[in-house]
Amino acid sequence: MALQMRDCFGCGVKMPLSERNYDQKFHASAECWSLFEEILAAEFQNPLLFGQVHQLTVDTYAVQHAGGQHPDKSVCIHLAGLCLMLESGVAPVGVPPLLQRLANRTIWPHLDPPEERASLTVYDVALADSLQTHALRVREWAEQVWQAWSPHHGVVRELIKDSSIGRNG
Numbered sequence: 001m002a003l004q005m006r007d008c009f010g011c012g013v014k015m016p017l018s019e020r021n022y023d024q025k026f027h028a029s030a031e032c033w034s035l036f037e038e039i040l041a042a043e044f045q046n047p048l049l050f051g052q053v054h055q056l057t058v059d060t061y062a063v064q065h066a067g068g069q070h071p072d073k074s075v076c077i078h079l080a081g082l083c084l085m086l087e088s089g090v091a092p093v094g095v096p097p098l099l100q101r102l103a104n105r106t107i108w109p110h111l112d113p114p115e116e117r118a119s120l121t122v123y124d125v126a127l128a129d130s131l132q133t134h135a136l137r138v139r140e141w142a143e144q145v146w147q148a149w150s151p152h153h154g155v156v157r158e159l160i161k162d163s164s165i166g167r168n169g
Ligand SMILES: [Zn+2]
Pocket: 008, 009, 010, 011, 012, 013, 028, 029, 032, 033, 065, 121
């Protein structure tokens, strides 16, 4: 019997259809979301990995699953996280307090997901056979997703500047 497959709405990863349901805010298939949960569990179990990449993993996954019911506020905040880490060189563990300050805004722009998708997904991270590879893959994945969103980089930088959370802010 052939396995029935389902594409994730956000990142496009193709996985065997399961009985699972996912109806929360991210624009993700239930199968993709469960893979993300496994990645998070692996990061929570390893303090080093957690410190190095956890925030990158969360922000990258969220941004790659924009669209559908995913609120503008969430997409913008996670994009700001990527910008702070990848452009300003803020360490992943230093990002959450900055994003908390950003979250006080009341008005959020709507940013349409880019047509070009990053080719890497959470699936590529799941395939990593060591902690080192896991960390490397997350970085490559984050870079790709951030690049895919280049049409909106200007808006994201403005959000950061506006909230005075940038390095020089
Ligand atoms: Zn996905």
